[in-house]
Amino acid sequence: MKASNNPTRDVDKGRRRGRFALLAFLGMMFLIVALPLTGYLMVGETAAQAQQGAVNPLSELWRGARQANEGYTAVTAPQANILITDSGQNWRQVRNGPLATYGAWLMILALVALAALFLLRGRVDIDEGPSGMTVERWTRSDRILHWYTAVLFILLAITGLSLLYGRAVLMPVMGSEAFASYAQAAIYVHNYLGLFFAIGLVLMVLKWLRVNIPKGHDLSWFLSGGGMLKGKHPHAGFVNAGEKLLFWTLAVAGLAILITGVILLFPQLGQSREVMQVSLVVHAAASILVITFIFGHIYLATVAMKGSMAGMVGGRVDVNWARQHHDLWAKELEEKGVRPEPAPARPEKEAPEEPRPAAS
Numbered sequence: 001m002k003a004s005n006n007p008t009r010d011v012d013k014g015r016r017r018g019r020f021a022l023l024a025f026l027g028m029m030f031l032i033v034a035l036p037l038t039g040y041l042m043v044g045e046t047a048a049q050a051q052q053g054a055v056n057p058l059s060e061l062w063r064g065a066r067q068a069n070e071g072y073t074a075v076t077a078p079q080a081n082i083l084i085t086d087s088g089q090n091w092r093q094v095r096n097g098p099l100a101t102y103g104a105w106l107m108i109l110a111l112v113a114l115a116a117l118f119l120l121r122g123r124v125d126i127d128e129g130p131s132g133m134t135v136e137r138w139t140r141s142d143r144i145l146h147w148y149t150a151v152l153f154i155l156l157a158i159t160g161l162s163l164l165y166g167r168a169v170l171m172p173v174m175g176s177e178a179f180a181s182y183a184q185a186a187i188y189v190h191n192y193l194g195l196f197f198a199i200g201l202v203l204m205v206l207k208w209l210r211v212n213i214p215k216g217h218d219l220s221w222f223l224s225g226g227g228m229l230k231g232k233h234p235h236a237g238f239v240n241a242g243e244k245l246l247f248w249t250l251a252v253a254g255l256a257i258l259i260t261g262v263i264l265l266f267p268q269l270g271q272s273r274e275v276m277q278v279s280l281v282v283h284a285a286a287s288i289l290v291i292t293f294i295f296g297h298i299y300l301a302t303v304a305m306k307g308s309m310a311g312m313v314g315g316r317v318d319v320n321w322a323r324q325h326h327d328l329w330a331k332e333l334e335e336k337g338v339r340p341e342p343a344p345a346r347p348e349k350e351a352p353e354e355p356r357p358a359a360s
């Protein structure tokens, strides 16, 4: 992208875009997570107290079921004749207690930390300004794979968090019938899209594995905070150490999410209830960890790091951006003799029409 002839206007435009991007990012994150989770932390306890006080006309029946009494069923799955097991009670307490509560805090704290980072560091501009010359960073197939996986991930995160926190957060707001319909739809969306996401994640890990192999300079990248806190930029190859951390978290936690997802999705495989219960806790905990990382990733790509979105949208990045953030990769391109190309010209905005003299 070429700089215009008026640097002050460019700076103002950049600031306006930065503010808009920050507001859009915070608004999106707030709607997706912070609002329902804050509600959960406040409403959860009150709802539990209200439930304790309510009289259930079927209490005798449920008391029997809770004592793990065996009954009769034509279903032949393991333990199908026991409605409520001890391990099920423990699992419910872990799911609704530490898992949901610590998970909510982790995500909220991550958003607060990102807001603090923005206040401290602001938007990272291209120090030398855009050169107007670009090099290819992400091929078309990289970009299709990235956005395919990213969109599916966001839909899975919204439906997954709705299933984990919805009963406590959405049901009081939507009413039980509307919530039941929404939750049913969310389960279908989550279950079907999960399989498509798995394909994207596996391809992504395989395709980008080589560039994410840790190198010696990655340690100094971490020690200098990725250059976010101090002015000087640490060395980085095609991807920096922070991106490698995201990649390996996705690869390891993603694998755990996929395996436990299959266990949960296909109960007819014959696994016991205990295996399903542990799988659900692992599935949700690993997903919350990845969601927290993705908050940071989206923040850096949209709000904090000027110039990186161009690469994942159009495939090419400015040469000065490459030298600043991925100096070792930029040097490698120069050594290979890769020639930068001018950035595609942006269509100029039409000048507003001159006011016409009023007809006499």
Ligand code: HEM
Pocket: 137, 146, 149, 150, 151, 153, 154, 204, 208, 212, 239, 243, 244, 246, 247, 250, 294, 297, 298, 301, 302, 308, 309, 310, 311, 312
């Ligand atoms: C709105 C959401 C998202 C935006 C705006 C976004 C943006 C970007 C951008 C701009 C890059 C290129 C960074 C560079 O050139 O160095 C990138 C890379 C990447 N993104 Fe995203 N992304 C989003 C969501 C996701 C999601 C949900 C995932 C995972 C499920 C993901 C995984 C990755 C990975 C693995 C890389 C490459 C980093 C590496 O190889 O280590 N992104 N993203």
